Amino acid sequence: MAQLPSTQHWKSGQLYPAAAYITCLISILCSGTALGAIQGVCYDCHTMHNSQDNAAMTFDGSAAPNNNLTRGNCYGCHAQGGTSPTVNLGTDIMPQVMHSGATDLAGGNFGYITGLKGSGAADNKGHNIGDLTGTDGVLYGPPGGIRQFGHDTGGNVNTDNLTCAGTNGCHGYRLPGSGYPDGVTGAHHNNVDGQLDQANTPAESYRFLMGVKGFESSDWQENPSAASHNEYFGLLAPVQLGCGGAAELSCHGTGGVQPPDGTMSQFCATCHGNFHTLQSATSDGVGAVASSPFIRHPTDLALPSSGEYAAYTVYSLQAPIARITVPAAAGSSVTPGSDVVMCLSCHVAHASDYPSMLRWDYSTMIAGNAGAAAATGCFVCHTTKD
Numbered sequence: 001m002a003q004l005p006s007t008q009h010w011k012s013g014q015l016y017p018a019a020a021y022i023t024c025l026i027s028i029l030c031s032g033t034a035l036g037a038i039q040g041v042c043y044d045c046h047t048m049h050n051s052q053d054n055a056a057m058t059f060d061g062s063a064a065p066n067n068n069l070t071r072g073n074c075y076g077c078h079a080q081g082g083t084s085p086t087v088n089l090g091t092d093i094m095p096q097v098m099h100s101g102a103t104d105l106a107g108g109n110f111g112y113i114t115g116l117k118g119s120g121a122a123d124n125k126g127h128n129i130g131d132l133t134g135t136d137g138v139l140y141g142p143p144g145g146i147r148q149f150g151h152d153t154g155g156n157v158n159t160d161n162l163t164c165a166g167t168n169g170c171h172g173y174r175l176p177g178s179g180y181p182d183g184v185t186g187a188h189h190n191n192v193d194g195q196l197d198q199a200n201t202p203a204e205s206y207r208f209l210m211g212v213k214g215f216e217s218s219d220w221q222e223n224p225s226a227a228s229h230n231e232y233f234g235l236l237a238p239v240q241l242g243c244g245g246a247a248e249l250s251c252h253g254t255g256g257v258q259p260p261d262g263t264m265s266q267f268c269a270t271c272h273g274n275f276h277t278l279q280s281a282t283s284d285g286v287g288a289v290a291s292s293p294f295i296r297h298p299t300d301l302a303l304p305s306s307g308e309y310a311a312y313t314v315y316s317l318q319a320p321i322a323r324i325t326v327p328a329a330a331g332s333s334v335t336p337g338s339d340v341v342m343c344l345s346c347h348v349a350h351a352s353d354y355p356s357m358l359r360w361d362y363s364t365m366i367a368g369n370a371g372a373a374a375a376t377g378c379f380v381c382h383t384t385k386d
């Protein structure tokens with residue numbers, strides 16, 4: 001695992017600029033508050049030749065240089081496997097997606113897959129990223145990939161090529177095109193925080209997920225509560241996704257593969273389309289129309305304002321909902337009738353300690369046992385089934 005250096009990498013004979021000491025001090029005083037776009041000295045993160053005194057400048061000492069002249073790859077900065085969900089690098093704070101600390105950030109923790117954290121290693125606890133966790137021993141292609149152009153048969157993104165960013169990943173531009181590169185290049189220095197309702201570039205998309213809208217909690221949800229959390233974007237009712245059939249919205253647009261309406265659930269559907277789309281020529285989806293009875297659990301659908309759903313009124317981190325307009329701040333209330341069930345109501349994005357990457361242990365969701373698990377998991381919305 002690539003580890004970060006201390007400033008000792010700067011040999012004693014070298015002048016370490018006073019400004020850097022001051023900014024480090026400020027960052028210690030301010031730690032816990034994430035900053036927006038990158039602010040630190042270049043050499044914290046970049047190396048021009050990957051060579052100083054004829055030794056490698058990469059954080060793990062490897063001879064191989066990285067894209068954009070960074071001193072580590074995505075894992076070297078974001079998956080250090082340490083004990084904390086964030087790591088300071090000069091003035092900047094790097095969110096960690098693989099660590100053994102008590103608190104996970106919103107995306108979860110790839111360490112559950114490897115057993116670094118949690119009840120034991122298991123591939124079904126999350127998205128296996130080959131280089132980081134090893135490939136998934138059971139799943140090859142994404143379950144629910146739409147049966148078209150090989151989306152379900154290994155023609156596209158599979159466990160043997162799934163990665164952080166770019167064409168076979170989730171962050172940044174996916175599929176290079178004229179006028180933009182593949183992956184996150186350009187995103188870090190232009191990172192926009194808070195309310196993201198444009199999503200025209202990775203930098204102004206939710207967590208660099210090209211085309212996804214939302215509101216970013218400034219500490220990546222390190223200390224979440226009903227009033228302090230990320231906000232996700234959703235639709236009142238799901239639409240037909242596809243590759244260009246009549247009435248179908250395509251996931252291929254200007255800027256590569258992305259959710260056509262900018263919702264988090266459509267983002268997941270770019271790989272797991274069958275689990276989200278309304279019935280189309282190539283998918284039976286959640287059903288022909290956006291009303292009960294469904295054939296798969298709906299997403300991008302408003303909670304009904306009547307019946308058991310009407311009782312979900314205080315935001316629960318057990319089952320987050322999405323909003324139909326991108327909020328400018330986190331909200332602590334839930335409004336059935338307009339707030340929306342989404343993929344991340346039940347799943348996390350990277351990995352969790354539970355099978356199928358769920359937020360909770362599905363085996364504890366037992367109907368009619370006098371509320372033993374009331375207000376958790378499924379029961380946050382299905383309030384009368386406990």
Ligand code: HEC
Pocket residue numbers: 038039040041042043044045046067068070089092184185186187188189190
């Ligand atoms: C805290 C880490 C960090 C610091 C400090 C930093 N960078 Fe970067 N920079 C990155 C990362 C990560 C990338 C690659 C991914 C990306 O482009 O978003 C990058 C990409 C770049 C790129 C290519 C993409 C673009 O936006 O143009 C340039 C040029 C660049 N950095 C220049 C600089 C310069 C010059 C400095 C110092 C004034 C600096 N960086 C300081 C992390 C850093």
Ligand code: HEC
Pocket residue numbers: 035036037038044045046070071072073074075076077078089092093094095164165171183184187188189191192206207208216
């Ligand atoms: C040299 C260290 C470095 C490297 C390499 C690096 N990052 Fe980052 N990354 C940072 C820092 C620092 C931040 C926090 C500052 C910010 O939000 O721009 C960050 C933030 C992020 C965020 C959160 C953005 C947000 O909206 O809050 C994402 C997502 C991300 N990086 C993805 C990646 C991916 C994917 C790669 C590999 C292609 C990568 N990073 C490589 C240092 C790095």
Ligand code: HEC
Pocket residue numbers: 123124125126127128129136139140141142143157158159162168169170264267268269270271272343344347348349355356357
């Ligand atoms: C770039 C394509 C891609 C995107 C986007 C994507 N997935 Fe996946 N997903 C995969 C692949 C490939 C697998 C199978 C390999 C694996 O499980 O590691 C998978 C597996 C899964 C699994 C099963 C995990 C297991 O091992 O049992 C779940 C649950 C899942 N995805 C949910 C989601 C959710 C929720 C989102 C949106 C936040 C999402 N996926 C976005 C490609 C993707």
Ligand code: HEC
Pocket residue numbers: 291292293294295297298301302303304309319320321340341342345346362365377378379380381382
């Ligand atoms: C964030 C809220 C939310 C959570 C959490 C949730 N559901 Fe649902 N569920 C809904 C909504 C909304 C509907 C559709 C209601 C409607 O329009 O009839 C639904 C419908 C259903 C249906 C009926 C489908 C039909 O054909 O009418 C079942 C069964 C169901 N959910 C089971 C579950 C189970 C099991 C869990 C936990 C694994 C769960 N739900 C978690 C919101 C949720």
Ligand code: HEC
Pocket residue numbers: 142143144265268269272275276297298299341342343344345346347356358362
């Ligand atoms: C209501 C809760 C709920 C919602 C919402 C939900 N899932 Fe799931 N998901 C589950 C459960 C529970 C399982 C375990 C398998 C099952 O019960 O069908 C699962 C399993 C999966 C799997 C693994 C399937 C396999 O073959 O191993 C994938 C992939 C997946 N979900 C993706 C998604 C995507 C993408 C979305 C949004 C479009 C989504 N889920 C929305 C509860 C949910």
